[in-house]
Amino acid sequence: MDLRPLFHVGGCPECGPAATVLPTHPTCDRHHPLAAGTREADATTMTIFPAPTEDETTGERPVTIFGPDFPFGFDDWIAHPDGLGSIPEEAHGKEVAIIGAGLSGMVAAYELMSLGLRPVVYEATQIGGRLRTHRFPGDAGVTAELGGMRFPISGTSFFHYVDRLGLTHRPFPNPLTEAARSTVIDIGGETHYARTAEDLPESFTAISDAWAQALVEIGFPELQTAIRNRDTAELKRRWDAIVAEWDDRTFYDFIASSTAFKNLKFRDREVFGVVGFGTGGWDSDFPNSMLEILRVVLTNCDEDQRLVDGGVDQLPKGLWTLPARSTSPWPEGTTLASLHGGSTLPAVSAVKKDPAGRFTVTDRWGVARTHDAVLATCHSWLLTTEIDCDESLFSQDLWMALDRTRYMQSSKTFVMVDEPFWLEQDPQTGRDRMSMTLTDRLTRGTYLFDDGPGKPAAICLSYSWMSDSLKMLPHSVDRRVELALAALEKIYPDLDIRSHIVGEPVTVSWEDDPYFLGAFKGALPGHYRYNHRMYTHFMQQDLPEAERGIFLAGDDVSFTPAWAEGAVQTGLNAVWGVMTHFGGACHETNPGPGDVFADLAPVKLED
Numbered sequence: 001m002d003l004r005p006l007f008h009v010g011g012c013p014e015c016g017p018a019a020t021v022l023p024t025h026p027t028c029d030r031h032h033p034l035a036a037g038t039r040e041a042d043a044t045t046m047t048i049f050p051a052p053t054e055d056e057t058t059g060e061r062p063v064t065i066f067g068p069d070f071p072f073g074f075d076d077w078i079a080h081p082d083g084l085g086s087i088p089e090e091a092h093g094k095e096v097a098i099i100g101a102g103l104s105g106m107v108a109a110y111e112l113m114s115l116g117l118r119p120v121v122y123e124a125t126q127i128g129g130r131l132r133t134h135r136f137p138g139d140a141g142v143t144a145e146l147g148g149m150r151f152p153i154s155g156t157s158f159f160h161y162v163d164r165l166g167l168t169h170r171p172f173p174n175p176l177t178e179a180a181r182s183t184v185i186d187i188g189g190e191t192h193y194a195r196t197a198e199d200l201p202e203s204f205t206a207i208s209d210a211w212a213q214a215l216v217e218i219g220f221p222e223l224q225t226a227i228r229n230r231d232t233a234e235l236k237r238r239w240d241a242i243v244a245e246w247d248d249r250t251f252y253d254f255i256a257s258s259t260a261f262k263n264l265k266f267r268d269r270e271v272f273g274v275v276g277f278g279t280g281g282w283d284s285d286f287p288n289s290m291l292e293i294l295r296v297v298l299t300n301c302d303e304d305q306r307l308v309d310g311g312v313d314q315l316p317k318g319l320w321t322l323p324a325r326s327t328s329p330w331p332e333g334t335t336l337a338s339l340h341g342g343s344t345l346p347a348v349s350a351v352k353k354d355p356a357g358r359f360t361v362t363d364r365w366g367v368a369r370t371h372d373a374v375l376a377t378c379h380s381w382l383l384t385t386e387i388d389c390d391e392s393l394f395s396q397d398l399w400m401a402l403d404r405t406r407y408m409q410s411s412k413t414f415v416m417v418d419e420p421f422w423l424e425q426d427p428q429t430g431r432d433r434m435s436m437t438l439t440d441r442l443t444r445g446t447y448l449f450d451d452g453p454g455k456p457a458a459i460c461l462s463y464s465w466m467s468d469s470l471k472m473l474p475h476s477v478d479r480r481v482e483l484a485l486a487a488l489e490k491i492y493p494d495l496d497i498r499s500h501i502v503g504e505p506v507t508v509s510w511e512d513d514p515y516f517l518g519a520f521k522g523a524l525p526g527h528y529r530y531n532h533r534m535y536t537h538f539m540q541q542d543l544p545e546a547e548r549g550i551f552l553a554g555d556d557v558s559f560t561p562a563w564a565e566g567a568v569q570t571g572l573n574a575v576w577g578v579m580t581h582f583g584g585a586c587h588e589t590n591p592g593p594g595d596v597f598a599d600l601a602p603v604k605l606e607d
Helices: 033-037 074-079 103-117 156-164 204-215 220-229 234-246 249-257 264-274 291-300 314-321 398-403 464-472 477-491 528-538 564-581
Strands: 038-040 046-048 094-100 118-122 132-134 141-145 168-171 183-187 189-195 304-307 348-353 360-365 368-371 375-377 410-417 436-439 446-447 459-463 500-509 551-554
Touching: 038 183, 074 156, 074 564, 094 103, 094 348, 094 360, 094 368, 103 118, 103 314, 103 564, 118 360, 141 459, 156 314, 156 564, 168 500, 183 264, 189 446, 204 220, 220 234, 220 291, 234 291, 249 264, 249 291, 264 436, 360 375, 398 528, 410 464, 410 477, 436 477, 459 464, 459 477, 464 500, 477 500, 528 551, 551 564
Parallel strands: 094 118, 094 375, 183 436, 375 551
Antiparallel strands: 038 046, 132 141, 168 304, 183 189, 348 360, 360 368, 410 459, 410 500, 436 446, 446 459
16 A cells, blocks of 8 residues: 655666655656556556566666565566466356455456456455545545555556556655645744755755665665566575564664664654655654565655556456456456346355365355355454454464554545645745645644646545554544644644635544454564465465465565555465465466465575
8 A cells, every 4th residue: 555755765867866855756767667667648647567668768677566575576477468377167166255355355356257266255344445435525526545545656566457447547746746746844843845855954865865875784776676677586685684684673773773874863863754755754663674664665665656546446346347357267248246246245254164175154144155265355353353263274373473463553534625725826935825744743644636726626634653543543533624724724824724625524543443453564573474474375285174275365464564566466376376276277388476486485584
């Protein structure tokens, strides 16, 4: 889904030298791998070819979310003309229960349907999971993304499906980007207005230099080169050593112990925590495993992020109505919707396995149905809080991993406004009346969304995580709006935001939803082994019979939690697992993740 980036690493002739605070440059291909594999639809939208190609200006392949833990080319696999594989004719129509209609569940359901299986999708709330778009009343098309809202173009498997559905997207208005127009950083009672990095105090450049140098110390350039070149041997050699060294250490430890940051003051670390290196503050991630942060920056999750026009929930909902691939054994035009009579089944309350190896899934109303396999894509905690599962379905080691998964809190509050007044400039200062805002105040991150002058627009008044999110948790939506406006009035004392608000505000606290219990996983030091157990579970050939046939997927199962690409990739792992469970196989010209697992498997640390 989305974390947060402001400080770039690397350099280019147009953006400037390495290790400076840089906005996303609109013409620089070097920082933006999208440019090498895009088709321009118009000046504001673009679509992406799934397979990365060489950058014509540099000769480099773009950075994609290729590993680093399991460097398999999912984008190439799903784009291959020979397809993902096939199953024996006698397996056609066998039922696979899909628990959760989020992105991972919908990708898996679509591909399993295309193979000839019959997915049966159970969903507790609505199709999309945490890809949840709120549409304000009226015909202006104003939306609020309550879950994932910014998607890095390095997520090439994610954009494969975006392209399949013909969805368009634009640059996300992150700090110091052209899409944001201007940025205000308010910290410690001091407010800085900037259109470009050069408008910020020199101390910001010093912090950026330190961050870039700290990454160099750990071998960042060589790792990213291996990702660009898809050099799996070199990538695994370097990354596996880092896993062993950094699994037990935090993000803050990395900052505090680096040679570069030791030359700076505590105040500089404080600023780094509030501003982050791109899309918002990082201090909420300071306790997290450094491995998690390294994955984000190595795979450019923190750069070139996109906003899906009209709402990202169009992706999972579009997969619901997208006809199966042309190679599918199902009749032409078959969709998930048609197989379900138009609606998903209710929330799951229990999963049991009978002696014959079939699974009984009971829904919230007590209706029991029998299926041939199960794919659970819900947050792992739900397997103990909402769903009564046979304990024998998973090993005790895997149960430990599922229960010890740690979810981060997150809240957002949006209002609709009558017009994008921030496009106007103060005649005295020449500054935008309001800007994308990062602050140490209660709001933390404020984002502005519009389709041009004179049209209704939306403001994400507050986007916060962890303790800042918990400050909002007890309050009603109106109180949250009041708290956010009070904080913003201290930054913009002469601006009357209230007079522009129309319609009803909307808010979300993912930790308050019993079907999520948090926004996304945030791995703590020592959690690599748990992640390894969950991620590799799709390889079931060595499991006891009692533990086979039920699979796991979702961004919390992936090594890149909070990013939609992780949901897609683990969903595809599960597709391979289910396919082989029913005796199927990939085409020899297009091996799947399990076929090359022995060579690419995530390094296993001793328990």
